[in-house]
Amino acid sequence: MISAEFVVERDDFLMDIKLEIPSTGATVLFGPSGSGKTTFINVLSGIIKPMSGLIKVGNATFFDSENKINLPIEKRGIGYVFQDGRLFPHMSVEENLDFGRKRSNDKTSRKKEIIELLGLGQLLQRKPSTLSGGERQRTAIGRAILSGPSFLFMDEPLAALDFARKQEILPYIATLKKNLKIPIIYVSHQMEEVVRLADHLVLLENGKILDHGQIFDIINSPSLGILLGKDDKTSLINCHVDKESGKDGLSKLVFPGGYFLVNQKNLASLENVRIELKAQDVALALEKPVATSIANILGASVAKIETSKDTHCDVLLSVGNVSIWARITQQSASKLGLKIGSHVFALIKSAAIRPF
Amino acid sequence: MFNLTTIEIDAFYLTLKVAFFSVAICLPLGVITAFTLSRLNFPGKWLLDGLVHLPLVMPPVVVGYMLLLLLGRRGVLGSWLYDTFDITVAFTWKGAAIASAVMAFPLMVRAVRLSLDTMDRGLEVAARTLGASRTIVFLSITLPLSLPGILTGTILAFARSLGEFGATITFVSNIPGETQTIPLALYNFTQIPGDQTPAIRLLTISVVVAFAALIASDLLARKVKNRLGTKFEADQ
Incomplete structure (x- = not known):
């Protein structure tokens, strides 16, 4: 020290x-x-x-x-x-x-x-x-x-x-x-x-x-x-690279609370990666969408809602014991009736996940 | 024409001997002085800087006379040297070497100092973060990197010594075989009317020695440049 x-x-x-x-x-x-x-x-x-x-x-x-x-x-x-x-x-x-x-x-x-x-x-x-x-x-x-x-x-x-x-x-x-x-x-x-x-x-x-x-x-x-x-919000998450990664072109990154599928092959050689996820790349839904192109759908609960002076608000989600920020409009938030403790699904495109 | 007389041979060897010892005195003292002026800050630094440069701006005869007052048998330092060590420098070849060294000293210091001043000081700091003490940094980084300046200084000092006249003749006179270097011998010959061949021979020797020194310095400079890796610097 x-x-x-x-x-x-x-x-x-x-x-x-x-x-x-x-x-x-x-x-x-x-x-x-x-x-x-x-x-x-x-x-x-x-x-x-x-x-x-x-x-x-x-x-x-x-x-x-x-x-x-x-x-x-x-x-x-x-x-x-x-x-x-x-x-x-x-x-x-x-x-x-x-x-x-x-x-x-x-x-x-x-x-x-x-x-x-x-x-x-x-x-x-x-x-x-x-x-x-x-x-x-x-x-x-x-x-x-x-x-x-x-x-x-x-x-x-x-x-x-x-x-x-x-x-x-x-x-x-x-x-x-x-x-x-x-x-x-x-x-x-x-x-x-x-x-x-x-x-x-x-x-x-x-x-x-x-x-x-x-x-x-x-x-x-x-x-x-x-x-x-x-005033962006970013989530950093440490993930473990699944051994089966890369076979179908997608890598599976496991974190306590679920996993991400990422559109990158070359991660298989790594053991651990850190991913960066911007709040504006995370969308929310109340029900699990069935037919969708989005590869990552995670069940989450709302831990905090920060309303900005602007038209958006930042929602802190707990997925397992990992925190993920989502930025949605205030209009959407009220439409979904988001409250602390609400159960939602976080929708994240593979391309939005930046592994390091 | 090229049968040299004893006087001329003596003058030739004496000139080389005086120049060699003059550089031998100048080199270590010059590097230390240059380092002191470039790297250290202390009260009275301007005075040291001034003293070093005095021989460059004063008439050589004045420098020679000052040396005589200081180092002559009855001079302040001279009498002490004689009483304690039985050493006489006035009117000997040792005195000629000292006179040359004093005249060449500012040239040596200036060349080395320029090299030290333009050197990337960050390299010395980097060496210390790698565990090297100040002394090791000086020996392994500062000294090798200032080699071009040291080389230039040495050549300048050597050349200055080959040609030293005024301070030498004032301090140690013009004694054949003892203090009569090529310039002094040449001066003697030109004062005697008649046959100019001895003077022409000395002139030729002077030119040859000077050229040899220049070529040697050029070869050395190339070697140093290669070692420092500066050859490729221009490409980047």
Whole structure:
């Protein structure tokens, strides 16, 4: 667990932070450019010295202004993947990978595993200047991991890459997260990365923490809506991929409360996926429709109804112990006579389900 | 025409010896000074910066005279050196090397500092996040990446030493076999009316040595460039 409490001065604002970050899974720091996300991890890693504060990681004190403790960067045991990679240009890919590994306590056989995981095998003898943007970033990620960090910081590692390269690297990071069990603090202003990677979410704006907590709680936080400039509701659901998936072209994603059929074959190789479901893609019916093209029909009960100033309302459904948001018009809601506890059927098209 | 006399051979070897030792003094001190000026902040930094640059803007004769006052047998430092270590630098080849080193020093510092200033500091930070101490970062990242600047500085300093005249003649005089480098010998020959062949021979040697240094530096620079992987940078 990281417990951080500090004040740091920036050109445009004073950042006053008090936060605890769990030492499991991925914590995404999310916010617009210039909100202090990078400053935050630079303070934690020792690159920026705060004016005052107390920063503890596990049992180690990184910074304590009262007792004049300021652990140097190299003694903090953190890995840092920079936005621009920062590979050493005079060293080969392998020498870059070995730079941190040589100095870590963990000199075991992880190198092979990481090289395979990140697909670096063919690149080892190459110089950074001959690598593509994606290859560079993969090398930078490998280098940071091989230094045996207790925490991995990633500062928008995909920001400098085009769309195709992003799609190339995101799965690697997702696999890393799953296989290596190193806690990750990930800076991002891309919702896609948040939805895909985050277990915990910290929302930052102008150096202030707007909200933080479990991704499933924060994903519909009003603060996030304000940051994104829209009031959409999204449901995130962790699913297990059924082994029979892909045979008929549809994948079966099982969650506590039912299953989704998704029009994607390539999910069969995965064990677990997270799906994103936008509230406006969920329709409601009182009776189970018989003849319909909609593949996913789930029995649900209404847990909450949020009426907006607009013409719509958001209905929170309980399906098993999973929550799903549906957005319908207020007119429909009154036509259906929705009340808390009403039994309804949620209708979801396969195409509306975005698995990650 | 190309039967060199003892004076000319002596001048040739002496010039190389003086230039070599001058660079040997300049190189480590220059790199340390450049690093100090580029990376550290401390009160009085402007003073160090000014002192380093003085030889570049002052007449060489003035520098030579200052050295004589400082390092001469009765000078502040010179008398101490003589009393404690029995070392005399004034009017010896060691003095010539020091005079050359002082004149070449600003060139060395400027070249290395430019390299350090334009280097991506983020790489040093990255190295530290990978567990490297400041010393290791300096040796494994900063130094190799500033090699082009160090190389340029070395060539400039070497060239400056080959041609040093004013400070040398003022500080250590013009003693054949001891302090008479090629420029000083050439000056001597031009002062004597009559046969110009010895002067022409020294001139030729000067040109050849200078060219050899340039070619060597070019080859080295290419090697360094390849090692730093900058060859492909232009394509991206």
